[in-house]
Amino acid sequence: MTLTLRNIAKTFAGGTRALLPTDLEINKGEIVSLLGPSGCGKSTLLRIIAGLETADPGAAIHFDGEDVTAQPVESRKVGMVFQSYALFPNMSVRGNIAYGLKMQKLPKSEIKARVDEVVTLCQLEKYVSQPIASLSGGQRQRVALARAFAPRPRLLLLDEPLSALDAALRTQLRDELAQLLRNFGITAIFVTHDQNEAMAIADRVAVMSHGKVAQIGTPEALYRNPDTAFVARFVGDAQPLVGRIEGNMLYLQGGKLPLSRAAEGHQAFVRAEDIRLEPRGPLCAKVEAVTFLGAHYRIALTGAAKETLFALYGGLNAPSPGDTVRLAIAPQSILTLPVDKEVA
């Protein structure tokens, strides 16, 4: 299903503007993530699409061209997975999954067939007759997905579907969720505050900040060509290189670095993985701390720029705290972005 949002805004009763007028276009079968810090309006946008909240007057929501702005939740035919999963504790797994089908008053045999189909898809065969209370977090998430998907919704909406799980499970279930959404072949929008989640699952990511979409694009596009300093920091933790830019040269405390283009009046950023330790590098720095992280060391460096810089080092013999090292950063790895007014 194609989803078109025009001029969606939300002002709460107190006058707080949760969402500034927003336009968004989502293609058939696409998985889009709304990514942003808490309070950026991402959940509000999702709830407006679901019909659980009403947008300010002037908004238009189209599902495949059909205007659903005035339609109530129950006729919009969207499936929703809630952060708490909101499974009905008084029903079994089967009862939960069948609920939406029962509400459609389908014949019993068809309900059974469709529940069985979704149960197989979500690998819940073993749990169908269990009560909700006996399920683990990961199983609950799958039941919530199956329940939302069983009535064949036009659109699947997921509100922080992984945040109720503990850290160890989250990475594993992230891949599982991505796989399931692909198997469903459904248009889906999911809200998250975790950039890794957004990048691992979504086809496109809409980065939100202060009630508006700061940038929307594929994970690669956001990571490599962020439009604003906020996006650069939020997606991939770009670090500011505070210094002076003259022409295509960046002058820092510890030396000067060539840029790929003249960028006066801009701010320079670099990611930890793009800082290389090189004996003849143009930048001089002091090693503050070294942390072993398995695949690489993370090295805290002072003296190179105004603030402490972190670099990742993949070799076997890391420098020690106190050492003086030289750094190199490839010109194309330095992001030069307009100065951000909002400090996120």
Next chain:
Amino acid sequence: MTLTLRNIAKTFAGGTRALLPTDLEINKGEIVSLLGPSGCGKSTLLRIIAGLETADPGAAIHFDGEDVTAQPVESRKVGMVFQSYALFPNMSVRGNIAYGLKMQKLPKSEIKARVDEVVTLCQLEKYVSQPIASLSGGQRQRVALARAFAPRPRLLLLDEPLSALDAALRTQLRDELAQLLRNFGITAIFVTHDQNEAMAIADRVAVMSHGKVAQIGTPEALYRNPDTAFVARFVGDAQPLVGRIEGNMLYLQGGKLPLSRAAEGHQAFVRAEDIRLEPRGPLCAKVEAVTFLGAHYRIALTGAAKETLFALYGGLNAPSPGDTVRLAIAPQSILTLPVDKEVA
């Protein structure tokens, strides 16, 4: 303080053996992590050291040579940070930090001086007179640390000190905690189930499994030279290369790989970061899925070994799902380990 544990075991009332006889030696000023999955006995060991649980008869706990096995908690002079932080909600931040000093019946002026000192060390100046309920998770953690550290304990024990925080905060506070523990200059033991936490904070890590210490060593030693398959999988997520080893050759579904030594009867493991995509690599595989993770792509590969392998790819142009690729793994990157009996 030097801590010596001899023959520490714990059998619960029901007959469950939470801890098999364990010996451990911890040096003065060392920070040691007890790392393991839930139920491996790590928390029980910590609570026995604190004196909150009694070990089975025959155990011996020495603090700097002094036998404290029979001493009750309150005379062992250990500081403890609980998973829930267990701050007294009816006292202010200052009241919490001063509590241990009051129990020692120190003069008021000295209590004030020492509280102020710890408050500065933990950067809590702004919050001293606030009630506990108004603090954020990270602030609570610092208060819990300050409260445990204020009475100048001989040993600091931390039970999953980061697990009450949400994922985004955890990485940031991990570094902060490591820094604080170094500043304290105190012997510390902390329990965690997160390998990244253990590696980032500890001087040495004791990996525990099924009630015993599987291996103890520096993070680098555990990562590079794991003793068992359990340690290899748990620290750094080594993946099994299921195939046949003949002499110093590993025969897999997708090709054969040279090993650094003859390892017949052993199991081979490799980490995702050690699998390289190389046009002339000896291993043939099919790309199942490609996930962009920012600094690199994670590529799921089938056909190379029996199970799906994950490789990290750092370049710009990742292969697409469906492509056939060739892989190389350096012989020294293949871990050959004795076959594990316990499946963890």
Next chain:
Amino acid sequence: MFRPIVVCLGILDMTQRQFLLLCFLPLAIFTLAFLALPLARLILASSESEAGWAIYLKILQTPRYLSTLLQTVLVSVAVTFAALAISTTAGLFLVRNTFPGRSVLLSILTLPLAFPGVVVGFMIILLGGRQGLVNQLLPGHWVFAYSVLGLFLGYLYFSIPRVLLTVMAAAEKIDPALEEAALTLGAPSYRITLDVLLPALASALIAAGAIAFATAMGAFGTAFTLATKIDVLPMVIYTEFTLSANIAMASALSVVLGLVTWALLLIARSFSGTTVAAGG
């Protein structure tokens, strides 16, 4: 739940352990004795007539006692269900809607909590007695204070605020996402009420119902003030004891009343989880 503290007790040195036992044990024993002794005496007293333990058989054979027991149970059951129905509807409405004056309204609704049964009986007479408000407005037809209706209304007045507050406390704890999930699955309002709200309130309703029932079974002040013509068990007990000086029968009736109520509280507790049903 409290295993760690038991463990702590194990590792305290002797002085502290003795201190704890010195503090707690005697008081625990005293409390037990204080609560169990009168009960034992009551049970014994019930056997101290010529009939002996057969007095319980006599209750079953005496129509007056039996019909009183039945009447008391019936009125109590009616009050319980009425209070549950009214309080659930009103409680859900109050929790689901915010409007000006809502908190004032809530305070008013809890006012009856402050009045004892005597005053409630008294209010019913003021309303429905011979000189009552209703009889003055609609003369000749509406004296209900001394009938079953008066008793029922009095008990209901007493029960509603208690049930209402329990229901509201439970309703506030229901995850709003449960209703939203049902909405997105296409459930109409009455299905949401049936499938989501009532099941979520079930244990609170059982607990509140049990309390309402127990209170109605034992209510004396209201019945006594109304000087109603219908007998309720606590009044019969009072009469047997004070006027007839029939101590054995009064004791036996008390034991029966206690057992019926206690059994119900136990059942309710097992349905609704530990101590909920015992709050009142």
Next chain:
Amino acid sequence: MFRPIVVCLGILDMTQRQFLLLCFLPLAIFTLAFLALPLARLILASSESEAGWAIYLKILQTPRYLSTLLQTVLVSVAVTFAALAISTTAGLFLVRNTFPGRSVLLSILTLPLAFPGVVVGFMIILLGGRQGLVNQLLPGHWVFAYSVLGLFLGYLYFSIPRVLLTVMAAAEKIDPALEEAALTLGAPSYRITLDVLLPALASALIAAGAIAFATAMGAFGTAFTLATKIDVLPMVIYTEFTLSANIAMASALSVVLGLVTWALLLIARSFSGTTVAAGG
């Protein structure tokens, strides 16, 4: 709390909305009227003597009423504190220790919940009356049933199980790590009780205390059965109304009793958080 549902109401189509209003609104209004009307009538009735509203002044000027009010408050306060002290100690002991027969003991402790005030008064007479157990064992000196002591013990018997269960429910929710933290910081047992346990129980104790107080203020059955020589307010109200037919004074005294209790419940509620204090 329930904002999302209010929002839902906003987006339901008209039929559903009307259905909801049709269900809820009239019942809410009926409930309100049912609870407020008797109260209004009571307040009005208090002004219907020659004294008019000055009747409240008259209460303050009549020593008998004043001393009754004082006595009732004093007995209630004493019962409240005694019940809190005994229940807290016994409750902490029961929560902190597991021993064989613990669940049986708990069931026995909740037995008094099943007995109404009349039966409790009756039990006290069986124990401490002229033919009571205590007087038979220690003849001549131990008739306490009809004194303040008897009343006090009866009320206490009634209150302890209720307070006990509230305290135990709250004690089970205390994070055991709090006590362990105090232990590792070197706190002796009595300091743990003072600094950790009692503060953690505070709001439960306030709530339970308020309920015990309100119950004691309004207790009628026990006092009436004991036919005690000391006046308590509910009995004076009964006497004024039934025997003296002094409806205005009975109403005025009822209003005063209600106000005192209501104010206390409100205060307790504001200390212990929302609906806790209103459970009983």
